[in-house]
Amino acid sequence: MWSHNHWQQSVYRNSTQQAERLARYAEVFNTVEGNTSFYATPNVQTVQNWYAATPDDFRFTFKLPKTITHLKQLQDCSQELQDFFKAMEPLIEKTGVWKIQLPSSFGPEKLSVLTQFLDEIPQGLNYGIEVRHPQFFAKGDAELALNRLLIERGINRIIMDSRPLFALPPADEAIIDAHKKKPRLPVHPIATANTPVIRIIGQTDGTIEALATTNPRIQIKNNDSFFSNWLKQLPIWLREGKEPYLFIHTPDNQTAPELAIRLYKQLQLQLANELPLRDFALPKPQHMPNSQLDLGW
Structure with missing residues (x-):
C-alpha cells in the first residue's frame, strides 16, 4: 500500500494531504503493491493521477480484479479483462508485474483453465501468479505441473x-x-x-x-x-x-x-x-529523538 494514516511522520514528512501520499511514498521506495485494483478497477482520472505522482523509474504491481480471479476463477471473463486493461493503459509502462492471485479453492484440476487464461491475457506484459491450494506446495505432480507451466510461459510464481x-x-x-x-x-x-x-x-x-x-x-x-x-x-x-x-x-x-x-x-x-x-531511507521525523529512530544498525 502507499496510503496509511500511521505513516504521517515516517513516510509523508508530516504532509496532511491525502493526494500527496503516493508522491511522498515514491520518494522513498521504488515499487508498491496496488491492492485497490483487486477490489475495484480505478477510473481514468485516478490512473492518470497515479502516473503523474510517480517518477519514470517507479514500478507498480497491480492485482487483477477479484471478479476475474475469485468470482469467475479465470473463466468467461474476456470483457472484464478488456475493461481492466483499458482502464489501466496509462500505467502499463510503469507496472512491473501484473498479479494474478488465485483463491485456495483453485486447485490442480483447474490448471487447464489457467493455461487457457494465459492465452487470453494481453501478451508482452510481465505477470506473477500467487496460488494458495495446498497441493501446489506439496512437491508432487501438481506443483511440478504448475511450475513447468509458469516456466514455459515466462510467468513469475509469487512467493x-x-x-x-x-x-x-x-x-x-x-x-x-x-x-x-x-x-x-x-x-x-x-x-x-x-x-x-x-x-x-x-x-x-x-x-x-x-x-x-x-x-x-x-x-x-x-x-x-x-x-x-x-x-x-x-x-x-x-x-x-x-x-x-x-x-x-x-x-x-x-x-x-x-x-x-x-x-x-x-x-x-x-x-x-x-x-x-541504491539507497532507501525514511525521512527523519522532527518530533522524535534520535534514540527512538535507531533501527538496530
Missing part, C-alpha cells in the same frame, strides 16, 4: 512468506485477523521467470505493546532470523541477472516502512562489495 506472522501468538486484534486471512503455507523460493516476487508478512509494533516489551522499535529485530534465508537467495537471483520484487507487510502495517528499510539494508550490506544497490 508468500508468512512464517514471521504465524510465529506470533494471537496477542491482539490485528494478529488474530491476519492469522485468519493470510495463508499458512510452505515457502518455496523458486524463480519461474526473471522477476520473482516475494511477499513477507513480518512482525511489528502492535505485537510489542501486546507482549509488553519496553521499546516498540526493537521488535522488528525479531524478523531478522526469518529474513536470513532470503539474504542467501536474493543475491543468487541478482547475480543471475534477475530483478526480484520484495514487499513487506505486517499485521497492522504501521511499521512496515521501517521494517522494509531494515531488511533492505541487510541485503545492501551483504552485496556491498559485489552488487551495489
